[in-house]
Amino acid sequence: MAMPQYAHSLDAIIAQSEQLKQVRKNELHAGDWIVVVTLNSIYSIRVGEEGWYTVSGGWFDREGVSPMRTTIAGCTWGGSILKADIVAACGLSLEFGNRVVTSTIQKIFIVPHGGEN
Numbered sequence: 001m002a003m004p005q006y007a008h009s010l011d012a013i014i015a016q017s018e019q020l021k022q023v024r025k026n027e028l029h030a031g032d033w034i035v036v037v038t039l040n041s042i043y044s045i046r047v048g049e050e051g052w053y054t055v056s057g058g059w060f061d062r063e064g065v066s067p068m069r070t071t072i073a074g075c076t077w078g079g080s081i082l083k084a085d086i087v088a089a090c091g092l093s094l095e096f097g098n099r100v101v102t103s104t105i106q107k108i109f110i111v112p113h114g115g116e117n
Helices: 010-017 056-061
Strands: 023-025 035-036 042-047 053-057 069-070 072-076 084-090 094-095 105-111
Touching: 023 035, 035 084, 035 094, 042 056, 072 084, 084 105
Parallel strands: none
Antiparallel strands: 023 084, 035 042, 035 105, 042 053, 053 069, 072 094
16 A cells, blocks of 8 residues: 655755744743634733743633643644744644644734733
């Protein structure tokens, strides 16, 4: 039986990752807000201390667990490859620490701590 052909080679994914509109974890500070608009939902994420985030919206609202304190594993192209150094990237899906994976990210908004009205 022939092996299936995959849409992305590792080289193609690496090249694409350099061009992504992305928000890196190390660019954020405690108190910053990120709003992530996916194909199916909107998530509001507040950056906490030591890799923790407080998340509302989307799955968390539908399950009645908002706001939930969790980690962010990173973003995925839809398979098992995870870009762990980012919180969000347009065109990828966000994976939370509780294993919830969003639909494809369409837009990202960042509100630095103190910038909200």
